[in-house]
Amino acid sequence: MKCTGFLILLVVLFAWNGRVRAIETAFDIWNKFGDGGALPNDPERLNEKGISVLGTTNQLQDRNEGTITQLKNLIDNYVGKLLSDLPNTRKKKRRQALQESLQALTGLSLAISPLLKILANIKNQEEQLVSKLNVQNEWKFWAAAKVSRVQDSTKGLRTAEAVSITENFNNRYGLRLRSCVGLFIWNQIRFNLDLESSLNGLQNPTGQLIDATEGCSSVKAKTCRRDVRRVIDGLQNAPQNLLSLRNKGNQLEDIQRQSNQCVDKTLKEYTEERVEVERQLEDIIADYRESETPNK
Numbered sequence: 639m640k641c642t643g644f645l646i647l648l649v650v651l652f653a654w655n656g657r658v659r660a661i662e663t664a665f666d667i668w669n670k671f672g673d674g675g676a677l678p679n680d681p682e683r684l685n686e687k688g689i690s691v692l693g694t695t696n697q698l699q700d701r702n703e704g705t706i707t708q709l710k711n712l713i714d715n716y717v718g719k720l721l722s723d724l725p726n727t728r729k730k731k732r733r734q735a736l737q738e739s740l741q742a743l744t745g746l747s748l749a750i751s752p753l754l755k756i757l758a759n760i761k762n763q764e765e766q767l768v769s770k771l772n773v774q775n776e777w778k779f780w781a782a783a784k785v786s787r788v789q790d791s792t793k794g795l796r797t798a799e800a801v802s803i804t805e806n807f808n809n810r811y812g813l814r815l816r817s818c819v820g821l822f823i824w825n826q827i828r829f830n831l832d833l834e835s836s837l838n839g840l841q842n843p844t845g846q847l848i849d850a851t852e853g854c855s856s857v858k859a860k861t862c863r864r865d866v867r868r869v870i871d872g873l874q875n876a877p878q879n880l881l882s883l884r885n886k887g888n889q890l891e892d893i894q895r896q897s898n899q900c901v902d903k904t905l906k907e908y909t910e911e912r913v914e915v916e917r918q919l920e921d922i923i924a925d926y927r928e929s930e931t932p933n934k
Contacts, residue, residue, distance in 0.1 A: 695823065696764070698830045703757045705837045706750055709844065713747045716848050731859035735866040739851040742870045746844065749880035753833070756887035760826070763894050767822075770901045771815060777808045780912075784919050792926040800919055807915050811908045818900035822893050829883075829890050836879055843872045 720740045727733045781804035788800035847869040854862035 695826050695830060696761070698834065699757060699761070699826070702830055702833045702837060703754065705834075705841070706754055706757075709837065709841060710747055710750050710754070712848070713743050713750075713844065716851075717743050717747065720851070729859040731863045732854055735854055735859075735863040736851060738863075738870060739847060739866050742847060742873060743844075745877050746840075746873070746880075749877045749884075752884050753880070753887060756884065756891065759891055760887075760894060763891070763898060767819065767894070767898055767901060770898070770905060771819070773905060774808075774812060774815070777811075777908075781805070781808055784916065788919055788922055791923040796922050796926055799922055803915060803918055807911070811904060814904045815901060818904060819897050822890075822897040825890050825893050829886050832886065833883055836883055840873075840876055840880075843869060843876070847873065 717740060720736055720743070724733065724736055724740070727736055784804055785797060785800045789797040847866065850862075850865040850869050853865070857865070
């Protein structure tokens, strides 16, 4: 599926759910790739945009991490309060309501916790990935130094040839690096958009459950249990949805590891082939000097 097709799909999905802000977020992120939400064809733009996209996606990921942390703290704090209140709750129906609320909130906390670990793992691996991608800056300095040497050694007559060799070499490996990280970036954006949507849909019912449970002390026991169960019914699918996100997060970690391995392999082959490129550049200098010898 092309990037533009994915954007259209996002528009349909989020418009259906009335989530206009999420549409804008998707466009903002994808536009970082280049015009029209497509990956740039120019390797020079890729060197800048590839890392820029990772940074932009991390902003969304950081927001998700903050939301999860706040939600988990809210749940865990109230679970502690419930554990304290339960021994002093005598009426059976009210006690049942508190126990059911405790069970639901504990389940949510347990389902949310692995997502924090997954996001932390992704961030740690990504720091390594960005560091490796930044090596392309060194490639530019290397190419400039080699072209300068050829220019000085051939009085500028073979400079264009050196530029062509070094540019083609660096661009070819730059495209390979883009290929290494493209699938990861795509899936990272999709995962974080799905996660953001799920978290936004989880916060209100969780707050309502806490409010309903907290209000039990001021209503009849039967009303308390009814109100709590009504909110819990709205959270029935939450654990399964969070488990699905956890599985997607694990898959994203696998894709990220593959991206890192691909980058490592590409950089290793670049280093090996660069020796041959340097030999070609030295041959240009030697060839020029040989051609100039009879004139001396």
